[in-house]
Amino acid sequence: MSKIICSAAIRGAYKIIERAEKKYGEALEKWGPDKEVGFPNTAYYLPIIYGILGIPVSRLGDMKQVLDKCRSLLPPPVSDKVWLPYLAPALESGMATFFAEEIIEAIRYLEEPDFYTKQEDPAGSNIWLGAADDIILRKRGVEFVDGTAPGFAAILGAPPTKEIAVKIAQELQEKNLYVFMCSDNNGVRMSEQLLEAGVQIGWPTRLVSFGPDYTATVFAMGFATRAAMSFGGIKPGDFHGNLIYNKNRIFAFALPMGPVSDEWYANAAGAINWGFPVIADTPIPEILPTGICTYEHVVSNVPHDQIVQRAVEVRGLKVTVSKIDIPVAYGPAFEGERIRKEDLYLECGGGKTKGVELTVSRDMDAVEDGQVEMVGPDLDQMKEGSRLPFAMLVEVAGRQMQEDFEPILERQIHHLVNYAQGIMHIGQRSIMWLRVGKAAVEKGFRLKDLGKIMHAKYHQDFGAIVDKVQVKIYTDEAKVDEVMDMARKVYAARDKRVEGMTDESEDIFYSCTLCQSFAPSHVCIITPERTGMCGAYNWLDGKASYEINPTGPNQPIVKGECIDPVLGKWKGTDEFIFKASRQKVSTASAYSLVHDPMTACGCFECIATILPLCNGVMIVNRDYLGMTPCGMKFTTLAGMVGGGQVTPGFLGVSKHYIASRKFLLAEGGLKRVVWMPQMLKKELEAKLKSRGEEFGIPNLFDMIADDTKGTTEEEILPFLEETGHPALTMESIL
Amino acid sequence: MALEIPKVSYSGKIKEIVLGKGDKALTVGGETSYPFYLFEGQMSLKPRIAMEVYDSTPEDWPPAALEPFADVVSDPAAWAKKCVDTYGAEMIALQLVSTDPNGENRSAEEAAAVTKKVVEAVDVPIIIWGCNNAEKDTEVLRKIAEDCAGRNLMIGPVTEANYKQIGAVAIGYEHTVIASTPIDINLAKQLNILLGNLGVPDGRILIDPTTGSLGYGLEYCYSVMERIRMAALTQEDERLQFPMVCNLGKEVWKTKEAKQSREEAPKLGDPVKRGVLMEAATAQLLLLAGADILIMRHPEAIGLIKDMLNDLLAA
Amino acid sequence: MALSGIEIFKKLPKTNCGECGVPTCLAFAMKLATGQAELVACPYVSDDVRAAIDEASAPPIRPLTIGTGDRAVKLGGETVMFRHEKRFENPPGLALVLSDTMDDSVVNEKLSKFKDLEFERVGLILRPQMLALKGESGDAGKFAAFVKRVVDQIDAGIILMSDKPEVMAEALKICKDKKPLIYAATRDTAEAMGNLAKEVACPLAVKGSGLDEVMAITDKLLGMGLKDLVIDSQPVNVKKALEDQVVIRRSALVKKVKQLGFPTITFPGQLTDNKMKETLIASLLIAKYAGIIVISEMEGHNVFPLLLDSLNIYTDPQRPMAVEEKVYEIGGPREDSPILITSNFSLTYFIVSGEVESSRVPAWLLIKDTEGLSVLTAWAAGKFAADTVAMFVKKCGIADRVKHRKLVIPGYLAGMSGELEEELPDWQILVGPREAAHLPAYLKQWSAA
Structure with missing residues (x-):
């Protein structure tokens, strides 16, 4: 921790504690130790002292032991000669500061009972509200719990002009934050600036003028401390629990406006204990590494027009967008609309023009949240029935964002755009196709609105991983080409990444228990090389889904020690399966259909089963309605193997998994496959061929029989013999 | 030949939840075996029955259901009082149907005023059940929670869409939440986890697994409830160890067969007895599946179930 | 201990003779394992095998x-x-x-x-x-x-x-x-x-x-x-x-x-x-x-x-109950009454018909065969797809019984409205509410005009 900050904070703490001791001495002399003291209408005494130390201060005399505690917390003043880590002593000084300030403020209530209004609003010329009583705490605290008010900004001092004060206050209000104001900057106070500018202050507008003195900071901190006790069930004196509760749940930060005095440093050091970072408008030293706070501790010299955004980032506060501001209706009911030729106003992509959409992640600094840039003509500059090249580049940034999540976010573009009334979207990547209907244009819809949709929906649906979203929409040919080039590179890199991931290279697999509602004991294990059997969830989806919904159906599984590399069994997966199947299934192989195959839900894309006569495996996909060589159609098979049962000899598989190197590894992989419907073979042709080459059997693909060769084992066996299918000479599958 | 009874060893216990406040407060939960399997575990706290009261005069009730309340249906407070005084109700469930935006769409203020009257009229524990519109329920239940601070009402349905808002007021104003999920054990568990993460204490959570009537999907609720109880008691699923609430009265009495008159359905026997038995049989099955609180309508059906409970739980 | 299909299969003749009425021995074995067939159907198993399989698959509660x-x-x-x-x-x-x-x-x-x-x-x-x-x-x-x-x-x-x-x-x-x-x-x-x-x-x-x-x-x-x-x-x-x-x-x-x-x-x-x-x-x-x-x-x-x-x-939890595919008349519908379509999952049918009934708006309810799957599941399984829905709407004869051409589909299937309009060019596809409970309100404001 910066030595300058620490020295100043410790100096400040000394001054404040001395001030408190002096006040205490005077009060004691005047009223004696039995005089009742406290903040109005609260069951939490002096809340910081009560919450952190567990001491209920109700009489003057009770303050003595607190002041003693303050003294014991104070480190010796920092000497120029000692260079030690200063974090702990500074934090303790900060803590002592708050205890002392609560004592000062409590004595103020005694000395000047009408100093504060003791209500939600200013009263006449008295604008200082003082400590929030329990009724206010409960009413406002609820908002902190449910997120309607995620936290507060504790502002000390004042910005240079009242215009800036108004702007900062409004920005904070827009983020639903409470603004707790105290102290002054050269005699100027923010509460007064706002009043002068005609802004209404008080609890109802969330602009709370706590007090004129820096000591009123404790009203903000006391509010937070009480919230933890009242809403978090934290017991008085459980200082650790209280501070952690605040760090994790109350998105608060301190904004010192103006030169930072020793006393302010002391208060700032105190706030850091609660996990509340300090963002200053003056060039004080910074404390960047994380530790007590979620991210940085002290960030300084931030321009006034960026200070709110910066504070929100540093505290890790999520932006909530409740309304999508576009001129057409928006919702799932419009997803399936078609825009017919006669209703068409503008068309992009779909083979008619160049069209591309791409979602990429960027550094936090490189993204300005909410910005939508449009280059090229928009709908109002186009005639009905026209076509335009189109590129939409969505850039996101987030502390929890990972490159791996980009394709998952990008895939959402399709339905998110489709939800807008009068807009039709088909496809993805560089084969996207967009149609805008006449009615939408009449209502005022512009391509730029697509950006607003993406911004709002990414925040709403993916707030857990996305902090900032900006969107670039291009209809300018050169710009479209630029994005297209970038997209091709990105797509190639992504495909390579997915291709390159192996079950050996990753320590974490993901579960899927989405189908347990109808298949009670079903647990799907999703590995990099084994997509979920429904085909809808691959490993990356599992990872992102967990990040977005940590208590949801996709949970990480530490695969642990490998029990059998050929069957595909790990300690971790078996333990997970046992638990998640509610003790019905104790083990499952990821790569076998004979030995402990995985349970099947019912949503599998294909079913694989054995053909004993051919000593091989057949695979049938859901869309193939005919008879298969095993004597059962897909629907019959599905009825026998679904519902979360373990059925040796039968396995639900996704199409993607068929082409995996780990496909039925235990049975010999693709070399075992002797039959699949022609439609499925065609769909997977390229991948199967390249897999065959890897096996050293380049014509393996052609050896696999299909429904044109026969639909009984007897019919296909001669074909297999003729082509010399490897399965015929492999060891018995049973 | 002496049979050795094969017993299930239960590793879990359902949490005990206090309903209401004061002398008439009740406690439910605490089971250490499958429902009524007293030969291998305990069920020392009885399942409880809450009698329904509606916030607006019912329009489509069959005479069988209406008759016991005919004199009070337009006054929720009097209705609640009659349930307690005349029919010995140990709990009341106020159904706020009139707040439904697809129906009368009464405001949160009106709902809170009605609730206040009911809360003042009786001293038994009270369930407040919204209209099942997440947004509207949030508004209504928040207002009620504030106005009835400290009364420990059971408020619901609290869903994934509004658990934060309603959970927060439940913490702040000391009420119990009814965590409602659509017939799915994993969703039920997830919502309980989320409520816990939000800070709702374990002593203030009840599960609503979603209830269907006999003949109208009851089997789904039955099995999900059995699975929830099984997970809670034998599979160490701590986040499912909460008592369950079934709001069944309204489900049964809206079915065609509960409403038909003798003329409309001559083969279905006496309409009153039929409705009563459909409600009681639904309740009976839900009890066997693990219900701790039943929300019911007809006094006779309630009487029958109480009688069965006495038999099943006899010492 | 019940035998798995594969274990039973190993004991069967593996001739795929088909005399049991099932095309392959594997399929027969699976039927045996799931209790859908009886071993007597196979004329070729030896007495030893029969005894072994019977013993292993003898039900613990006598049927x-x-x-x-x-x-x-x-x-x-x-x-x-x-x-x-x-x-x-x-x-x-x-x-x-x-x-x-x-x-x-x-x-x-x-x-x-x-x-x-x-x-x-x-x-x-x-x-x-x-x-x-x-x-x-x-x-x-x-x-x-x-x-x-x-x-x-x-x-x-x-x-x-x-x-x-x-x-x-x-x-x-x-x-x-x-x-x-x-x-x-x-x-x-x-x-x-x-x-x-x-x-x-x-x-x-x-x-x-x-x-x-x-x-x-x-x-x-x-x-x-x-x-x-x-x-x-x-x-x-x-x-x-x-x-x-x-x-x-x-x-x-x-x-x-x-x-x-x-x-x-x-x-x-x-x-x-x-x-x-x-x-x-x-x-x-x-x-x-x-x-x-x-x-x-x-x-x-x-x-x-x-x-x-x-x-x-006693309903099989894995095999949903289904009602018959046909046009159901609720409350005496006329030629200007609304037409709704949904799946033949029995619960869906009961709940939807119940809500329509309680709305007191006479209506035509088209129940399409989805093999007993609920709306979303049926859609996901391709059993409530636009082409088959369209085929059913055409052949069920509803067009002759009403004057209008408006079809209400379940709210959850909004996504198929466009496709369905293409399949049924004479019809206007309306997206109904997502929950059956909201049907009464929806139907009350519905009009054929």
């Missing part, structure tokens, strides 16, 4: 049949304690008590009511299937005459009730071809009743007070070579009745106690005089494992709830 023909009642064959684990197999037989001491007129009235109690639901006929005929007079001739009178009048699963072997013998002469259940062998009459049952090859009930006594009797009867037994443990109260049922089922399934591996017979009327309460006890016994439930009175208002109860509990 047996009471009665013959249409009204035969199958009991037993249960394999699980909880229906979600697989399914409950055979719904309990509901039996009405009639006694040879009742007046003829009373008997006749009860019988005619009994015949009337038939309800159609999801394409199934629900009805009580059994009569329990009590020889209360103790007079063999009187009882035999009574039995004759009843069986001549009605076709039902018969339970003959008498503790006296000689009385039973007379009655059996009348109706042994109907495969009645003989109730009951007691500790004292086990041998005599056992011999009777063997002679006529009819199932025999065992009455003992408490499970220990029951086991002693069944053990003896098993020793005599009887197989089709039914158990009555004579519980003294409701609590004990539940306990006995659970313990019997669990002992048979978990501990393989063969003396308890039989369906049960229960008498709720012995536990209460209140007819309403008797129905509730019966309802409990349906869920908790009873094989036969004998009740003292059958009226529409008590039988109907019990039949629903049984239908619900």
Whole structure:
């Protein structure tokens, strides 16, 4: 921790504690130790002292032991000669500061009972509200719990002009934050600036003028401390629990406006204990590494027009967008609309023009949240029935964002755009196709609105991983080409990444228990090389889904020690399966259909089963309605193997998994496959061929029989013999 | 030949939840075996029955259901009082149907005023059940929670869409939440986890697994409830160890067969007895599946179930 | 331990001869494993194999049949304690008590009511299937005459009730071809009743007070070579009745106690005089494992709830109930009434039709065959796709019965509206609410114009 900050904070703490001791001495002399003291209408005494130390201060005399505690917390003043880590002593000084300030403020209530209004609003010329009583705490605290008010900004001092004060206050209000104001900057106070500018202050507008003195900071901190006790069930004196509760749940930060005095440093050091970072408008030293706070501790010299955004980032506060501001209706009911030729106003992509959409992640600094840039003509500059090249580049940034999540976010573009009334979207990547209907244009819809949709929906649906979203929409040919080039590179890199991931290279697999509602004991294990059997969830989806919904159906599984590399069994997966199947299934192989195959839900894309006569495996996909060589159609098979049962000899598989190197590894992989419907073979042709080459059997693909060769084992066996299918000479599958 | 009874060893216990406040407060939960399997575990706290009261005069009730309340249906407070005084109700469930935006769409203020009257009229524990519109329920239940601070009402349905808002007021104003999920054990568990993460204490959570009537999907609720109880008691699923609430009265009495008159359905026997038995049989099955609180309508059906409970739980 | 399909397959001839009616041995093995076929269908398995498979797949609770023909009642064959684990197999037989001491007129009235109690639901006929005929007079001739009178009048699963072997013998002469259940062998009459049952090859009930006594009797009867037994443990109260049922089922399934591996017979009327309460006890016994439930009175208002109860509990949780694909008329729809379409999952149908009914807006409800899947599941499985929906709309003939061309689809399937409009170019596709509960409000503002 910066030595300058620490020295100043410790100096400040000394001054404040001395001030408190002096006040205490005077009060004691005047009223004696039995005089009742406290903040109005609260069951939490002096809340910081009560919450952190567990001491209920109700009489003057009770303050003595607190002041003693303050003294014991104070480190010796920092000497120029000692260079030690200063974090702990500074934090303790900060803590002592708050205890002392609560004592000062409590004595103020005694000395000047009408100093504060003791209500939600200013009263006449008295604008200082003082400590929030329990009724206010409960009413406002609820908002902190449910997120309607995620936290507060504790502002000390004042910005240079009242215009800036108004702007900062409004920005904070827009983020639903409470603004707790105290102290002054050269005699100027923010509460007064706002009043002068005609802004209404008080609890109802969330602009709370706590007090004129820096000591009123404790009203903000006391509010937070009480919230933890009242809403978090934290017991008085459980200082650790209280501070952690605040760090994790109350998105608060301190904004010192103006030169930072020793006393302010002391208060700032105190706030850091609660996990509340300090963002200053003056060039004080910074404390960047994380530790007590979620991210940085002290960030300084931030321009006034960026200070709110910066504070929100540093505290890790999520932006909530409740309304999508576009001129057409928006919702799932419009997803399936078609825009017919006669209703068409503008068309992009779909083979008619160049069209591309791409979602990429960027550094936090490189993204300005909410910005939508449009280059090229928009709908109002186009005639009905026209076509335009189109590129939409969505850039996101987030502390929890990972490159791996980009394709998952990008895939959402399709339905998110489709939800807008009068807009039709088909496809993805560089084969996207967009149609805008006449009615939408009449209502005022512009391509730029697509950006607003993406911004709002990414925040709403993916707030857990996305902090900032900006969107670039291009209809300018050169710009479209630029994005297209970038997209091709990105797509190639992504495909390579997915291709390159192996079950050996990753320590974490993901579960899927989405189908347990109808298949009670079903647990799907999703590995990099084994997509979920429904085909809808691959490993990356599992990872992102967990990040977005940590208590949801996709949970990480530490695969642990490998029990059998050929069957595909790990300690971790078996333990997970046992638990998640509610003790019905104790083990499952990821790569076998004979030995402990995985349970099947019912949503599998294909079913694989054995053909004993051919000593091989057949695979049938859901869309193939005919008879298969095993004597059962897909629907019959599905009825026998679904519902979360373990059925040796039968396995639900996704199409993607068929082409995996780990496909039925235990049975010999693709070399075992002797039959699949022609439609499925065609769909997977390229991948199967390249897999065959890897096996050293380049014509393996052609050896696999299909429904044109026969639909009984007897019919296909001669074909297999003729082509010399490897399965015929492999060891018995049973 | 002496049979050795094969017993299930239960590793879990359902949490005990206090309903209401004061002398008439009740406690439910605490089971250490499958429902009524007293030969291998305990069920020392009885399942409880809450009698329904509606916030607006019912329009489509069959005479069988209406008759016991005919004199009070337009006054929720009097209705609640009659349930307690005349029919010995140990709990009341106020159904706020009139707040439904697809129906009368009464405001949160009106709902809170009605609730206040009911809360003042009786001293038994009270369930407040919204209209099942997440947004509207949030508004209504928040207002009620504030106005009835400290009364420990059971408020619901609290869903994934509004658990934060309603959970927060439940913490702040000391009420119990009814965590409602659509017939799915994993969703039920997830919502309980989320409520816990939000800070709702374990002593203030009840599960609503979603209830269907006999003949109208009851089997789904039955099995999900059995699975929830099984997970809670034998599979160490701590986040499912909460008592369950079934709001069944309204489900049964809206079915065609509960409403038909003798003329409309001559083969279905006496309409009153039929409705009563459909409600009681639904309740009976839900009890066997693990219900701790039943929300019911007809006094006779309630009487029958109480009688069965006495038999099943006899010492 | 049940064998898996593959294990059974290994024991089969592997010739794919198809004589069993299934194309391959593997498919046959799978059917055997899931209880959908019987080994006798294969003419080629050796006796050793047959014994091995039979032994391994012998059901822990004896399946047996009471009665013959249409009204035969199958009991037993249960394999699980909880229906979600697989399914409950055979719904309990509901039996009405009639006694040879009742007046003829009373008997006749009860019988005619009994015949009337038939309800159609999801394409199934629900009805009580059994009569329990009590020889209360103790007079063999009187009882035999009574039995004759009843069986001549009605076709039902018969339970003959008498503790006296000689009385039973007379009655059996009348109706042994109907495969009645003989109730009951007691500790004292086990041998005599056992011999009777063997002679006529009819199932025999065992009455003992408490499970220990029951086991002693069944053990003896098993020793005599009887197989089709039914158990009555004579519980003294409701609590004990539940306990006995659970313990019997669990002992048979978990501990393989063969003396308890039989369906049960229960008498709720012995536990209460209140007819309403008797129905509730019966309802409990349906869920908790009873094989036969004998009740003292059958009226529409008590039988109907019990039949629903049984239908619900015995529905296969993995095989949803479906209703018939057709156009349903609700509330007398006219040519300007709305048309709604949804899946044929029975619950969907009941809930949607219920809400439409309560809206009091007459409507046409098109139910499309989705193999019993609910709307979203059916859509995901391709069974509620635009092309097949369109085909159904065209062929169901609704177009001739209305003037307008507006079709309301379920709100959750908004995504298919465009595609459906392409398939049905004359029609306007409207997206209805997502929840059935919102249908009344939706229908009230609906207009054909």
